[in-house]
Amino acid sequence: MFDMTMLLLLLLLSSYDYNIRSVHTMEVSTTLDLYPDTTVSMVLFSGVTNGSEVRKKIMDGTIEAAVINAQMICDPFQVLVAVNKAVHLDKLDKKKTKTVFGEILFNLSPGNNILAAYQKFGVQDAERQDVLVVLLNDLQGQQLQQVSNIIQGTRIPLESLRDIRDEQQIIKLFKISEAERRVGRLEDVVVCRMATKDAG
């Protein structure tokens, strides 16, 4: 009984957090507060076996989405921050990369090397991996349909990100010291780094 109430409470909390507009199966959509005309959808795929094929389809433009290495993501909020910044720079025409989706990966990365960002945060070569797919303005769900046809894996709830994240790898990549780690939650530490990376 207690467990059930907790579960309900958690569900309520999470729906409040991400201001969910539509919940298809395992897909979370939200609009950006600063750009209400932009809808962001996030879908998590587990056990993806065709990483290199997916990468090829991204490069030739078949997949119009950001496909992110889920291990490097602490929390969906981190992704939303990257998307918001990408959309912001896109509107100003100040992107560092060619596409909004490339910019999302770039924003997630601590450095200024685009290739390194793609290699760390993009889809991997691994035989099995978990990826987070980010779609923009997929109101009819067509893009998701298309992506789902290509990616060979199973959809799992977004909440599973917490179990997938590789804290040690994130800490290592961002070079987060003991002192900085103690300042707050890992996602906040990472988000602040991302938001201030171009402050010099």
Add this chain to the structure above:
Amino acid sequence: MAAKMEDSTRGSGDSSVTSSNMTEIPTVAQIIERQAASGESSAAGGGTGPPGSLHHPGFALFKQGAEARLYRGTFLGRPTVLKERFSKKYRHPRLDEKLTTKRTQGEARTVARARKAGIPTPCIYFVNYQSNCIYMEDLRCATTSRDYIVAVQSVGAGDSFRALQPIMDKIGKTLATMHDGDIIHGDLTTSNIMLKQDASATEPEVVLIDFGLSSVSQLAEDKGVDLYVLEKAFLSTHPNTETLFRIILKSYTKHSRKSKDVIKKLDEVRLRGRKRTMVG
């Protein structure tokens, strides 16, 4: 001199005892709770309901300073404070734009630096260099050390000093860490030193806010001036608290690696004021 100060401290303590006799000294958590119950509804309550400002839909203005305006609202599902630096019409437009952007950038930079050094400070979510806006974490379960000191002093008598001691200790330690990381806050006041205590936390945590005037420097002079600014602000907002401020300095001396030079500079600055004499 010192003895005289001690006397006046005790004097004010006695007078407050008569006004509100033996009330218990509030804890940080209690003050936070009290403020949440009374103040928050007027402060836009997290920006859910109110219409918000023209330029920032969903965000409601709650404070305006000389440099920037502060709004409260929600950003990507999180309670957020929006700090917007506005343009000053009396400056030349080109210079104004440059200064405003540089300061926004500078603030973001030092906040990042402070966090790297282990100083808790609100997390920055997004910086818009176009409109000079910084979106940052809205501290929940927090109060300014100013409000807390005022609240404690208004009830407690001789005991208020003892109640505040651990907090002052922590403030001194945080400042020491900050200066050891070569960060100069530039505007240390008791309003810019927050005390945060989540429901899960057993003890309050010191969080520094407003790095708008901050800079990076290794000079003992700058650190001394930083402490001097705090001393001035502290003693003028909280009369008869010389003893309290001394605890901060004592804790600073204990925890900072280079405290000796800084304290020496502080004594120097006290004699001449914040500005250096420019002779020769």
